Amino acid sequence: MAWADQKTADQAPGRTMAQQAVKTSEQWNTTNHAKHEVLKQTFTSGSQVTSACISCHSEAEAQFHQTIHWTWNAGKNEKGVQMGKSAYSLNNFCISANNEQDKGCLSCHPGWGNKTESTNCLVCHGSKEINWEESFEDFNVFVEESESDPEMKELASEIQSEIQLAVQSVTLPTRQNCGSCHFYGGGGDGVKHGDLDSSMSKPNKALDVHMGTDGQNFDCVRCHTTSQHNISGRMYTTPAFQHRKSLIEDDLTSKITCESCHSSTPHNTGSKANDHTDKVACQSCHIPTFARVNPTKMSWDWSTSGKTKDGKPYKTKGAYGKEDYLSIKGTMRWEKNLKPEYFWFNGSIQSLTAKDPIDPSGVVALSYPLGNRNDENSRIYPFKVHQGVQPYDKVHKTLLTPLLSGPKGYWSTLDWQVALSNGAKSLDLPFSGEFDFVKTTFVYPTTHMVAPKDNVVACSECHIRGDEGRMANLAGFYMPGRNSAGLIDTLGWLLIIGSLVGVSLHGIGRIFTNGNKKK
Secondary structure (H helix, E strand, C coil): CCHHHHHHHHCCHHHHHHHHHCCCCCCCCCCCHHHCHHHCCCCCCHHHHHHHHHCCCCCHHHHHCCCHHHHCCCCECCCCCECCCCCCECCCCCCCCHHHCCCCHHHHCCEHHHCCCCECCHHHHECCCCCHHHHHHHHHHHHHHCCCCHHHHHHHHHHHHHHHHHHHCECCCCHHHHHHHHCCCCCCCCCCCCCCCHHHCCCCCCCCCCCCCCCCCCCHHHCCCEECCEECCCCCCCCCCCCCCCCCCCCCCCCCCHHHHHCCCCCCCCCHHHHHCCCECHHHHHCCCECCCCCEEEEEEHHHCCCCECCECCEEECHHHCEEEECCCEEEEEECCECCEEEEECCCEEECECCCECCCCCCEECEEECCCCCCCCCEEEEEEEEEEEEEEECCCCEECCCCCCCCCCHHHHCCHHHHHHHHHHHCCCCCCCCEEEEEEEEEEECCCCCCCHHHCCCHHHCCCCCCCCCCCCCCCCCCCCCCCCCHHHHHHHHHHHHHHHHHHHHHHHHHHHHHHHHC
C-alpha cells in the first residue's frame, strides 16, 4: 500500500471526507478586471464605482439589497415585531442602531460614506486597502485646484491611479474583507465575538485548524457559502441551517455545519466520540477555549458612565492594555483564554426587543439559545455570555435605546435624558422620562478557533462531579462520572468489589494448589 493510501486508511473517516470536500483550494478566475474598459474610467465618487460594477454584474446589487447585510432587517418574530439592527433588536454592547439613525453604527454598513443609497461592492470584493472617502475628496479638490496650480494635476493623477487600481483589484471575499466588520463589531477588536478578532486575520493552525495559514488556510466563504448574496450562518429568528446533511448526501448542501464536510460519524469506527454527535456539538469538544490570543469584552456597565475629571471626560486602561473605563461608555471587563458556557441549542436564538416587557427585579436574558435534550435538532453547544448593565424605562418596563453618536447623542452630551428621548423617537417608541439600569445577559455561539485534535477537551473535563465540570450547569439528564444514580451506582460498586474478591480468592487458591503439587 502506498504511503498516501496508508495515511488515508489510518486517519478518521471524517477527516478523509473533509479532504475530499475541499481537495481543490486553488482559486481560479474567468476574467481579469484590470482589462475591463469600464474600470479604467476616471472615478470621482463611490456611486460611479457601483455603476461600473453592475454594468456587468447586472443583478448583484438588487440581490444584495434583499439580504440582511444590507437591510439589517431579520424579519418578524413570533410576536410580529420586526427584528434586526435597523429595527427593534437590542444587545448589551452599544444597545441599538436606532433605525440606522445612529451614524456611528453605519461605519459597518456596506454603503458609500456611511450612507445606504448605493452599495460599496468593494467592502466585500476589494483586495486593496484604500480610504475611499479621503481619496475621492482629495482627488476632486486637486482637480479643481489644478487649473491654477499644475502640480495639483500630478497629485490628482496619482490619486486616481490608486483609485483605479483598487477598483480593478477584485476578489472573492477574504478574511480581511469579512473581518473589517466582524472582527471589530461592538466598537473594537474582539468586543463582541470571543472567537472572532484580528488574530483570525492570519491565524496559525494552533489557533484555528481550518483558517490557519500554515494549515488549510480557509477564507470565511469556504464554510459560509452563499446563494444570491445571502450568506449562510446568520441566526436571528430562524436557525442557520434546517438540515444536518453531508456533502455526500447532497453535494449542493451548505457547508455551514461541521457535518457538511466531516459527516455525523467523523471519528474512527468504534470510537466513543461518535456516540456523542447526536447530543454534543463538535464545537463543544474542539473549541476548548476562546479569545486565545486577544482578549474579549465580557461585561459592560453603562450605569457608571458620565463621570468626569476636571469637568472633562476621561478613560483608563486595565488588563491587556484595554480600556476598562470611559466616561462615554462606563466600566468594562476584558478577559482571554476563556472556557465557554454550555447550553442545549437547536440553532435558534430567542431575543428580546425594545417592545418586550421585562422584569427588572432579576437579570434579564436579552438573548438565549433555544433547545432541549428531547429535541433531535438540539446539541450541547458552547457560548460566550456577555454581562451587561443598561437603561430601562421604569414605567413601561421595557429596555431603552439611547442615541449614542452625533451632536445629540450620549457620547457628546453625557445626558441620559436627551439620549434616551432621542433614541425612543428614532424607533417611534414611548419613553416615560423615568429610567434606571438593569443587569442583562447576551449570548454568542462559539464556532471559530477550532483547536488541533491534540488540544480537544478531555473526557474528564465533562465527566466529573462538582462545579469544576464543564457541563455542571446542565441538569435533567444522567452523565456518567458527573451524576450518581443511586441503586445503579451501588450495584456497580458491588460488582467491582465482587470481582476483586473473586480474583483475590482465585489467586489465593492457585497459590495453595501450586504449593500442594510441589509437595
